[in-house]
Amino acid sequence: MSRPGLDTHPLELTPGWFNELFAEMGVDATVRSLTAKSIGTGQIGENVRFVFDYERAGAGAPETLVGKFPSASEASLTTAKLLGHYMREVFFYRTFPKVAGRITPDALYTDYDEATNRFALIMEDMAPAEQGDQLKGCGPEEAKVALSAAAVLHAAHWNDAALDSYDWLQGTAAAPPPALAPEMVAGLWGGFKERYAAHLTPDLIEVGDAYAASLPKWGAAYDGPFALTHNDFRLDNMLFAPPGAKKPVAIVDWQTPGKGAPANDVAYFIGAALTREERPKHEEALLRHYHGALAAEGITDYSFEDLRTHYRWFSFYGISVAFGAAMLVKQTERGDEMFLTMLRRHCAQVRDNDALELLAAL
Incomplete structure (x- = not known):
């Protein structure tokens, strides 16, 4: 899978970013607009809920998704890099299918780059949990x-x-x-x-x-x-x-x-x-x-x-x-x-x- 750019704040991700992602994932949908809102009080990562408005939505097009991204705090970023937090989260979802998905949200997309500490995890939205x-x-x-x-x-x-x-x-x-x-x-x-x-x-x-x-x-x-x-x-x-x-x-x-x-x-x-x-x-x-x-x-x-x-x-x-x-x-x-x-x-x-x-x- 190619990697949609992550050179902006997660709250500013555009419909185009998700359209590129959905195309790679095989989701038949075209996003017209979206709203993004921070959720939770994560100490290490930033969590965002995305709500989609579609031009076209085929079967399986999600109404909402939750994304996890690097923290906006320099202290937390440094800690995450030092301790390998972002790398482990991505590799966990990729490596342990007997656990991931059974007692976790389903992960639709994972991305990590060690050189830049780039990190993205796009998951199913567990609401109303x-x-x-x-x-x-x-x-x-x-x-x-x-x-x-x-x-x-x-x-x-x-x-x-x-x-x-x-x-x-x-x-x-x-x-x-x-x-x-x-x-x-x-x-x-x-x-x-x-x-x-x-x-x-x-x-x-x-x-x-x-x-x-x-x-x-x-x-x-x-x-x-x-x-x-x-x-x-x-x-x-x-x-x-x-x-x-x-x-x-x-x-x-x-x-x-x-x-x-x-x-x-x-x-x-x-x-x-x-x-x-x-x-x-x-x-x-x-x-x-x-x-x-x-x-x-x-x-x-x-x-x-x-x-x-x-x-x-x-x-x-x-x-x-x-x-x-x-x-x-x-x-x-x-x-x-x-x-x-x-x-x-x-x-x-x-x-x-x-x-x-x-x-x-x-």
Whole structure:
């Protein structure tokens, strides 16, 4: 497929751009005009909904599409380039059909150029599905839907040695060392403490200090199963459909996929998605739901006891996402509130599961 030019802001893409794209895709349609509107509050990419008015619309011509493009923030652009976010998102959709499309929006067009960091992802519009709200949190039924999708993701490449052949996938044997080594991530905690000092209580600082000090050893100490993982599996990256929809939830923002621990996605999601008050009430039932969903996908050699142990271990992961992302992407009012909320919830998750004692053994 040829590559329509991307030398303008996504909100200024013309009918001609989509007519060229549709011609390449075999869509029988001619766009007369369109409207473009930014959606979401992405920290790394810009999301735009396109609504089309056609001169001619054959079968299959979409009424709307959603596009994802490079961020307008220089800080976020630099981060995306450094960490390979745009490349991974495109390669994920191109490489993993057992996952892409089943628990994600269908991708109609993908484009990435390493030299320029050019990036475009054109997807089906999941409306009227509604984006999850990280700040508000969700109830146990929505959480079960999300964890069922996690089971689909993880089971698709459970202990799959082929993952190690992808040098663009985080954590594989072929991948280069991460751009941010654990020691560098730990160093971001100091900057976070300084920036948000007025919002941090002693109990949060105690957990954060203990985790940051243990980070270089923490990741390497895991010896459980591995799978294809999302690594930012949280409510803001989920679109929940009305009852009866073909896809109950669509997972988006595949900029950080990797070969990793399935329990990492699970602990990160449960710890951040449920409020401090609600998580302890439903934690055990949600873990059992995920374990059952794995079994339904054919994974029967992973005991619930091992899942529970690994869940405790990875209750720390969301802490590093909270302070790491806060220091690497553009700072916004909602971003500040979200990262602080995540930090508080994950620190409570660590304490409720007596996970600090695990660090003492490192």
